Amino acid sequence: xxxxxxxxxxxxxxxxxxxxxxxxxxxxxxxxxxxxxxxxxxxxxxxxxxxxxxxxxxxxxxxxxxxxxxxxxxxxxxxxxxxxxxxxxxxxxxxxxxxxxxxxxxxxxxxxxxxxxxxxxxxxxxxxxxxxxxxxxxxxxxxxxxxxxxxxxxxxxxxxxxxxxxxxxxxxxxxxxxxxxxxxxxxxxxxxxxxxxxxxxxxxxxxxxxxxxxxxxxxxxxxxxxxxxxxxxxxxxxxxxxxxxxxxxxxxxxxxxxxx
Amino acid sequence: xxxxxxxxxxxxxxxxxxxxxxxxxxxxxxxxxxxxxxxxxxxxxxxxxxxxxxxxxxxxxxxxxxxxxxxxxxxxxxxxxxxxxxxxxxxxxxxxxxxxxxxxxxxxxxxxxxxxxxxxxxxxxxxxxxxxxxxxxxxxxxxxxxxxxxxxxxxxxxxxxxxxxxxxxxxxxxxxxxxxxxxxxxxxxxxxxxxxxxxxxxxxxxxxxxxxxxxxxxxxxxxxxxxxxxxxxxxxxxxxxxxxxxxxxxxxxxxxxxxxxxxxxxxxxxxxxxxxxxxxxxxxxxxxxxxxxxxxxxxxxxxxxxxxxxxxxxxxxxxxxxxxxxxxxxxxxxxxxxxxxxxxxxxxxxxxxxxxxxxxxxxxxxxxxxxxxxxxxxxxxxxxxxxxxxxx
Numbered sequence: 001x002x003x004x005x006x007x008x009x010x011x012x013x014x015x016x017x018x019x020x021x022x023x024x025x026x027x028x029x030x031x032x033x034x035x036x037x038x039x040x041x042x043x044x045x046x047x048x049x050x051x052x053x054x055x056x057x058x059x060x061x062x063x064x065x066x067x068x069x070x071x072x073x074x075x076x077x078x079x080x081x082x083x084x085x086x087x088x089x090x091x092x093x094x095x096x097x098x099x100x101x102x103x104x105x106x107x108x109x110x111x112x113x114x115x116x117x118x119x120x121x122x123x124x125x126x127x128x129x130x131x132x133x134x135x136x137x138x139x140x141x142x143x144x145x146x147x148x149x150x151x152x153x154x155x156x157x158x159x160x161x162x163x164x165x166x167x168x169x170x171x172x173x174x175x176x177x178x179x180x181x182x183x184x185x186x187x188x189x190x191x192x193x194x195x196x197x198x199x200x201x202x203x204x205x206x207x208x209x210x211x212x213x214x215x216x217x218x219x220x221x222x223x224x225x226x227x228x229x230x231x232x233x234x235x236x237x238x239x240x241x242x243x244x245x246x247x248x249x250x251x252x253x254x255x256x257x258x259x260x
Numbered sequence: 261x262x263x264x265x266x267x268x269x270x271x272x273x274x275x276x277x278x279x280x281x282x283x284x285x286x287x288x289x290x291x292x293x294x295x296x297x298x299x300x301x302x303x304x305x306x307x308x309x310x311x312x313x314x315x316x317x318x319x320x321x322x323x324x325x326x327x328x329x330x331x332x333x334x335x336x337x338x339x340x341x342x343x344x345x346x347x348x349x350x351x352x353x354x355x356x357x358x359x360x361x362x363x364x365x366x367x368x369x370x371x372x373x374x375x376x377x378x379x380x381x382x383x384x385x386x387x388x389x390x391x392x393x394x395x396x397x398x399x400x401x402x403x404x405x406x407x408x409x410x411x412x413x414x415x416x417x418x419x420x421x422x423x424x425x426x427x428x429x430x431x432x433x434x435x436x437x438x439x440x441x442x443x444x445x446x447x448x449x450x451x452x453x454x455x456x457x458x459x460x461x462x463x464x465x466x467x468x469x470x471x472x473x474x475x476x477x478x479x480x481x482x483x484x485x486x487x488x489x490x491x492x493x494x495x496x497x498x499x500x501x502x503x504x505x506x507x508x509x510x511x512x513x514x515x516x517x518x519x520x521x522x523x524x525x526x527x528x529x530x531x532x533x534x535x536x537x538x539x540x541x542x543x544x545x546x547x548x549x550x551x552x553x554x555x556x557x558x559x560x561x562x563x564x565x566x567x568x569x570x571x572x573x574x575x576x577x578x579x580x581x582x583x584x585x586x587x588x589x590x591x592x593x594x595x596x597x598x599x600x601x602x603x604x605x606x607x608x609x610x611x612x613x614x615x616x617x618x619x620x621x622x623x624x625x626x627x628x629x630x631x632x633x634x635x636x637x638x639x640x641x642x643x644x645x646x647x648x649x650x651x652x
């Protein structure tokens with residue numbers, strides 16, 4: 001039994017290779033096309049972090065240290081070795097996890113991750129998610145904001161609040177947003193020390209980037225990948241910060257190529 | 261018998277930025293470029309408001325300072341700095357810092373040190389007020405907006421312990437603050453410590469203030485919310501078997517203008533509405549979408565189209581009707597304050613926000629004279645609220 005109770009989305013055949021998905025600002029949506037596509041040939045396990053989705057938030061759980069140790073617990077409790085795929089904020093968690101290392105963590109995919117500081121002290125590597133106008137955030141997060149999938153929420157969701165949204169959706173988004181802030185307000189979305197330890201990542205690693213991401217740019221991604229020994233870097237055209245949502249087919253193809 | 265107190269609160273606003281700049285800005289707080297603040301004008305404003313405080317000291321109005329940051333609504337910026345100046349230039353009245361932003365400042369021990377110093381300089385005339393801080397302040401101060409109530413209480417506890425410990429260093433290892441060696445000089449002039457106030461209308465917080473016996477002040481809360489807050493305070497004390505609070509535990513801040521005539525006061529009072537119409541404009545990410553501002557279950561009502569907290573009816577008459585402004589000739593204002601006191605179940609300390617918006621220095625000085633000389637005397641020796649209710 002894990003110490004923490006987590007909501008977990010599971011999809012696919014349990015005997016297939018496991019993919020542990022570590023979500024970004026919102027939990028992995030069961031409605032997302034890429035989940036069904038991945039589940040055709042993989043066993044997908046996607047927990048909601050404490051404070052996100054239906055996972056409870058313990059009163060003292062509020063640092064990246066907690067999050068990394070929680071996911072080490074999650075790995076302990078997975079039946080088999082796994083590929084860990086982290087998205088955005090979850091990419092930061094995945095990178096920390098891979099630096100810590102775990103025998104069941106055998107491959108790593110980072111999708112538009114945050115988590116490190118690269119530029120000078122007056123250069124902002126990562127757009128401030130809580131102090132940027134939602135319209136601007138929406139514009140920067142998507143290759144084509146108008147074509148974002150309905151009912152699945154990535155960055156800039158505040159700009160698309162409409163009366164079609166249910167109260168439950170809004171309450172869930174608000175809770176996720178609050179929880180994200182606990183972990184990532186300051187320093188904003190990075191651990192100043194992480195960059196110095198990425199060399200410890202010893203598993204095959206793919207760094208995937210939406211070519212149009214202007215929350216964290218592909219150049220940031222190239223630099224990130226260069227700090228991880230042997231990591232491959234690939235971009236996905238016509239996608240922003242959420243390539244798995246904007247270009248699910250290209251995203252799944254990249255995962256399949258890497259895993260096989 | 262209740263002797264009510266009048267306090268003057270001025271935020272030292274800067275209403276001189278061109279309207280087209282303010283219209284184009286997404287926020288007039290936190291992100292408005294400082295190139296729009298002319299230091300010559302600011303220097304004049306500081307002089308004027310300090311002169312107003314000097315007058316308050318002469319006529320017997322207590323003084324409130326506060327701080328907000330990076331915007332047109334407030335030039336104080338560092339309440340302890342301003343309060344220290346006021347402490348030195350006044351001789352008689354009490355001074356309340358309401359307050360420095362303890363949820364933003366990293367070291368409560370430093371805050372306690374500043375306040376202890378001010379208390380000594382003023383020879384024991386300092387009151388210390390605590391505020392949770394608004395969303396724009398989280399941005400200006402780079403403070404995590406989550407869990408700020410817990411952070412605020414721990415900061416208050418550490419400040420209190422710091423002000424009341426005089427036997428050498430003590431250690432603090434809390435959830436939000438650690439300090440292994442706390443030993444503040446000077447110790448405060450008032451023993452065991454200066455009076456604590458807190459500005460809140462959050463009911464669980466009001467209850468905790470009641471248990472602790474701090475002064476509970478509401479800002480523009482209107483009749484119903486203020487009454488509910490004070491009731492919550494009283495009930496929490498009763499539930500904890502603590503003595504019933506006097507009216508001096510309750511305070512209320514309202515816009516206020518006292519003129520020779522109602523007509524004059526209404527005309528000048530209308531200029532205060534600038535505070536509500538112009539100075540609170542803030543970007544959505546610094547207001548309704550800032551994490552931690554509302555419990556998640558309350559967000560749909562705040563986020564749906566048409567939901568807006570921006571006030572709509574801002575005439576003096578409406579503000580008076582809502583209990584958010586006291587304005588008129590001295591007798592009118594006395595009637596308004598007495599009626600407010602009745603309706604909220606008793607309140608001993610009225611904070612007047614007078615030099616606000618486009619109200620001028622001369623207009624403010626006139627209102628202070630009238631408030632002190634003609635309003636305050638009529639608010640002394642008032643019968644207790646309950647007794648009168650029983651007599652009726």
